[in-house]
Amino acid sequence: MINVENLHKTFGELEVLKDISTTIDAGEVVTIVGPSGSGKSTFLRCMNQLEEPTKGKILVDGADITDPSTNINEVRENIGMVFQHFHLFPHLSVLNNLTYAPINVKGVAKKDAEELAHKLLKQVGLADKANEYPNRLSGGQKQRVAIARALAMEPKAMLFDEPTSALDPEMVKEVLQVMKSLTETGMTMAVVTHEMNFAREVADRVLFLDEGKLVEDAPPSEFFTAPKTERAKDFLDKML
């Protein structure tokens, strides 16, 4: 589904990602963990070209998104993204947040888009909020709407960039619950997170990044019980 080959990213002098290669298969749930500043978010944001890779190749469903002739918007239609700070459209109702892109980007009929939107809102437990505006919602509710907004495009894969980091502790659970149930539908997911329990329970694979390098790539059973590197051991000691 997503192939990353020798990815490099530099911001000016700073080398943020150093030669990262990995593959995320269809239906796989991959969590990306590591200390802050390790390049996790940048890595994730390269996968839908919110950051432009300096070197290397990223293939999404066979399309090389680093190739300038690739229509990036078509690729993005198929990759949903959820941000740390939600980024809901504040001037649109919850329903319109969900239907804007399907109607205007994919050309879905308004009626069909609204039907799907209501279904998704029900799925994330917010069926009664369709006509509210985002600023009337709690953080956890906003993030669940943001997940539903991404799903409304019926993407093949979902990227999550620290989806619970900006939430009050009591709201983390409701968002993780929604993400967990999403994994059960067979959605391909890449999740940057500090929630180690989520990584352990839900992920098929854990990628550990440190100082821009992909240091470990292992199933959670291996990564959490027998990390191969000192860096990972250090990190886990601090996190658990």
Place this chain on the structure above:
Amino acid sequence: MGLDLDFTQFFPSIPYIIDGIWVTLSIVAVAALLGLSLGIILSLLKIGNIKILRWLADAYTSIFRGTPLVLQLMIVYYGLPQMLGVDIPAYMAAVIAFGLNSSAYVSEIIRAGIQAVDKGQKEAAEALGISYKPMMKDIILPQAMKNILPALMNEWITLTKESAIVTVIGVMDIMRRAYVVGGEKFAFFEPLIIAGVIYYLMVMVLTLLGKALERRMKRSD
């Protein structure tokens, strides 16, 4: 000397001064429209990716904000005909000078308003595959309007007051008429005060309109 003001002798002239409102308003309205159109284009150049156009728009703004408006007006009215070989009517010169000047300020207002919209909004739109035009039209600009409209209102209020300098090129606006009336009676204080009251009332009306507009936008939050 002393304070022997006599407003009554000017009562017959008040309608004549008031007629100047339409001259002032029509200069301000046309200049504001010209300034807005040109300002939108300039602001798009400023936030765009083409370096040379961005530089030109910045240079334009810098020049029009960095020199006196009255100088710009005189260059258009007295200076340009010398180059073009045709006279420019005073009214047209006023509209051109004010419009060009206003567009410099308006472009900054719009640029700042757009750039004040959270960068995450653009990223969220991009991540959904929304292309540049609909993103600007439906996502960014509606949010930017909240920053832009109050500042635009201020710009138009300033424009209304500054329009009084068209007097120097002989346009018969409120200011000029007050001056003419004063000249006939050899008493300037009273007609100028009358003109001041008229300007003040116009500015108050614009201010109230602006406040009402702001309230309406806040309600939609």
